[in-house]
Amino acid sequence: MNDSSYYLPAVAMAVATAVKSPALVRAWRDPLLRSVCTLLVLAGLVFFFAAPPTIAQVNHITGIPNVSAPLVYSLLCAFSASCLVLIINWRGGPPEVTRRLSRRWMAGYGVVSVSIIVLFALGRAPLERLRDLDTYYANTPFIREMIVLYLAALTVAGVAMNVMCWRWALQVHGWLRAGLLIIAFGFMFNIPYAAAKFTAVVARWNGHDLDYLSTDTAPVLASVGAQVSAVGFCVPLACQRIGDTWSTWSTYRRLGPLWRELKPVSAHADRTVRISWWSPAELQVTQRESDIHDGMLALYPYFDSEVRSDAYESAVAAGSEPGRARAEADAAMVTAAVRAKAADPEGRVISAADADAPAHAEGPRDLVGMSTALRQSPVVAAVRATTATRSESDFHEETR
Template identity: 55%
Template sequence: MEGLSFYIPGAVMLTAFLLKLPALRRNPDDTLLRSVSGLLLVASFVFLFAAPSTIAAVNRITGIPNFSAPLVYCILTAFSGACLVLVINWRGGPPEQTRRTSRLSIAAYSLVVVALIVLFALGDAPVERLRDLDTYYANTPFIREMIVLYLLAHTVAAVVMTVLCWRWSRRVGRMLRYGLRLIVFGYLLNLGFDGVKFAAMGARWAGRDWDGLSTYVAPPLAQVSALLIGTGFVFPLIGHRIGVGWSTAVRYRRLGYLARALNSAASSMSASVTIGRWASLDLRLMKREAAIHDRILALTPYFDHSIHTDTYAAALAQGQTDDHAQSLADAAMIAAASTAQAANPGRNSLAAPERARQPSRTADDLVQMSHAVRRSPLVHEACRRAALTESSTP
């Protein structure tokens, strides 16, 4: 059960990393994407190698008692460095300055990793300790310095990240602000982890026994902290993707009314374009917008400018704004043209040059026209008028 509390969050982080791999392969030069992916991978390693069962397995495989200690400390140090690098790239700024700051952070934490390995090699830790190595060897030369060094590096990163993310969170939009606040909360827990570790070691130096703080209080703080920090980094990216996806879905659905109203006017060009049943929503939206443009173009011979003029005037008389009145008038002329085309499909495209006015068709215009086609009585009246006109035409 204790192992699951490490392995489950580790699996979540590793899954998030694997989901990022396709994008990383497509954009290998994307610094921010590389930073996020690296953070997720290192975070998954933190959980994997910090689990007591993994610690025992690594010690057994290497044949070196407590070999897992510097390994876990090095991974935690790398995680701290990865967080700093990600925030540096996330905030942006002059590219050269961003690269220089990132390289300095990587170099500094790489030196800490090397120092941890050297100190472990110089020290003597013959008794395997799976859960209380920090306090058990708190007075052992070199091992003591190794523990203090990794805690100091961890604390420095936590303080810097807390300050940077909190200041930044006060100047950004909602989605990013939520992510940054999660990171801040995670690093506050990190500082709690460092605090109880230092307290337990300080008690050992003073001849007292506060080992329970290090053994039982610190690990849950570290687990929750890593999850919050990882989630805080990923949340704005996922939230943005969900927001964009939701916006696309809403636009696709709203354009459906206009697309169905124009279905009978489908051009040969739009009919020849097919997409797979598993095509992305972005591609489906693109196809729907293109089909609507094609169908409006096919209706050009049926456009009746008098319908546009009358509907525009009626909309203004109802108190509509000029832009809204224009959209209603365009929708009425297009819907009426579709009705006329259905009643008289053989009209010559050159028969009525005065009717050839093309309505504006930006993406937002299409959505407004689709809404009008669905709900506006003015549009419904224009369709009725077009049907009567076509039925009386010999």
């Protein structure tokens, strides 16, 4: 692997962390968000400090040959623990169980990291090795144990991640299952990575030279596995985000017929301050709903419960289910009220309502269902056609 193979993933992780930082500041108590950000930071640090130029620079700055080894190995252990903690928090469950499992994994890998540092301090590795420290010092007391310990820790993390991901994947569906299977596949690379390293180390113990497995093959496996796992973590989150955005825009579009129906009577139909077209979908839907509610407020004196009751009965008779029938009835009452208001330009019905304070019909509820009914329901179309011809004479009759 060349140096860019280390630094490019490190930069990508740094960018992802920067993107997530504002959300972390707003909700720093969220354990799942903290786990995601911790994983991104540690992944970036592993790639950065594992790059040979960085290894050489750290050794030079500290003045300790090969001090980068325990640093990188400890970061790998911390990264493994963060992956396990993320899966635990992502899966959810009773908070006390989640916290207990997370603390156990963190404590276990914390002990491993401390042991790695202690073993390095007890051993002697005076000659700097940027790429082949594991095999060069495979027979050195304490350094040998340090190498075996970190490889065993990575193997345990790979097996544990696979077990947890596969078990959880059997209980879920959709993009979450796809993401978990990708994560499991990525962490499976930990096993051949550790196997290649162990094979090269054991070969050195027996006087053979299989260093290429450690210096050439293993780093490629580790890089591929890490990038595949990163994709697995991103797939459910990204696809859920895309799905939520699509659903929000779909709601915005489906509210269109009702919004256009009420636009002429909305008190803010001619507002000069509008949000821009590139504003978030949630904000667009919020404004459209606000415009609809403004229109409803203006129509409130014109709502006729008899129109809604008759429309509901007609919709049920036509075969509509109760929920859909209620939406059709609400839409029929709204479209009748729009035409009633249009036939009352002087606002005499509103004046009469203020004076007599009658009990008005309950306001509509299912905005999306009403909007769909305005466009599709024959019951609403019939009410629209009927009220268009008689509303003006009826309201003159009522306000005499």
